[in-house]
Amino acid sequence: MQHIPVLRQEMLDLLAPQDVGVYVDGTFGGGGYTKAILESANCKVIAFDRDPYVKVIADKFEADYKERFNFFHAKYGDIRSIIESKFDGLVLDLGVSSFQLSDPSRGFSFNLSGPLDMGMGLCEGTAQDIIRKYSERDLADIIYTFGEERFSRRIAKNIKLNLNKISNTQDLANIIRSCIKKIGKTDPATKTFQALRIFVNDELEELKKVLRDSAHLLNTNGKLVVVSFHSLEDRIVKSFFKELALEKNRFKLLTKKPITPTLEEISRNHKSRSAKLRGITVLY
Numbered sequence: 001m002q003h004i005p006v007l008r009q010e011m012l013d014l015l016a017p018q019d020v021g022v023y024v025d026g027t028f029g030g031g032g033y034t035k036a037i038l039e040s041a042n043c044k045v046i047a048f049d050r051d052p053y054v055k056v057i058a059d060k061f062e063a064d065y066k067e068r069f070n071f072f073h074a075k076y077g078d079i080r081s082i083i084e085s086k087f088d089g090l091v092l093d094l095g096v097s098s099f100q101l102s103d104p105s106r107g108f109s110f111n112l113s114g115p116l117d118m119g120m121g122l123c124e125g126t127a128q129d130i131i132r133k134y135s136e137r138d139l140a141d142i143i144y145t146f147g148e149e150r151f152s153r154r155i156a157k158n159i160k161l162n163l164n165k166i167s168n169t170q171d172l173a174n175i176i177r178s179c180i181k182k183i184g185k186t187d188p189a190t191k192t193f194q195a196l197r198i199f200v201n202d203e204l205e206e207l208k209k210v211l212r213d214s215a216h217l218l219n220t221n222g223k224l225v226v227v228s229f230h231s232l233e234d235r236i237v238k239s240f241f242k243e244l245a246l247e248k249n250r251f252k253l254l255t256k257k258p259i260t261p262t263l264e265e266i267s268r269n270h271k272s273r274s275a276k277l278r279g280i281t282v283l284y
């Protein structure tokens with residue numbers, strides 16, 4: 001399984017890497033964005049990923065690009081404690097990679113049988129812990145808040161009632177499928193799996209932290225460029241950029257409306273269909 005970078009050229013156009021610039025790739029993954037940045041200018045990339053599995057890819061980049069590339073196995077929300085000097089751009093390609101999604105042992109997919117894990121790395125618990133530890137009411141709130149699932153109460157009730165029958169991703173998906181109707185093509189388990197994954201990885205707090213901390217680490221002309229995949233993420237990025245843009249002399253939006261993939265990209269890479277790209281730049 002390969003990870004095909006989404007909106008790669010559009011991301012590069014906004015980030016506009018320059019020779020001698022320093023860019024942070026907060027979501028290294030398969031290294032698709034990092035490679036595009038390093039190939040487009042004689043610049044340096046500092047990359048982060050919380051997933052220990054990507055270390056082998058990062059090692060290869062370190063061998064190929066030498067001092068132009070540095071990797072940290074860390075969460076981007078901890079950027080402030082890792083990077084002290086200013087840089088020229090930060091790019092985030094949010095969510096899980098195809099490597100993570102397609103590996104049954106990671107437990108992200110409701111189509112594959114695997115342990116109820118869903119951790120990308122450096123997490124405090126698993127999806128299994130959540131369905132066991134939280135009360136029915138709290139579980140429903142998690143599913144509602146992070147999955148925007150309107151049947152959250154019914155799903156939480158069924159999960160709790162069948163807890164001893166749930167030991168892997170397929171068991172959980174089937175319990176969800178058994179209590180809500182399929183509407184259109186979407187699997188009824190989609191939103192609940194999204195909610196558990198976001199909660200296990202504390203994804204929204206991570207995003208808020210990195211945006212807040214990196215905005216003030218940017219050099220003049222520095223850019224923040226983010227690709228999001230669902231409305232909860234996009235809302236955070238949109239409102240944070242809007243807030244920064246109120247400081248009119250200091251920040252300027254690069255995208256009044258988000259950039260989305262062309263039909264051609266969607267037909268090549270179906271996973272890109274919900275991507276939204278936004279950017280902002282520092283004027284001084």
Ligand SMILES: C[S@@+](CC[C@H](N)C(=O)[O-])C[C@H]1O[C@@H](n2cnc3c(N)ncnc32)[C@H](O)[C@@H]1O
Nearest residue numbers: 005027029030031032033049050051075076093
């Ligand atoms: C969509 S993939 C990125 C793909 C990459 N742009 C490429 O072209 O190959 C997202 C990656 O971000 C990582 N990630 C997600 N949240 C993170 C966080 N808070 N800190 C560091 N890495 C994170 C995931 O482990 C995953 O490898």
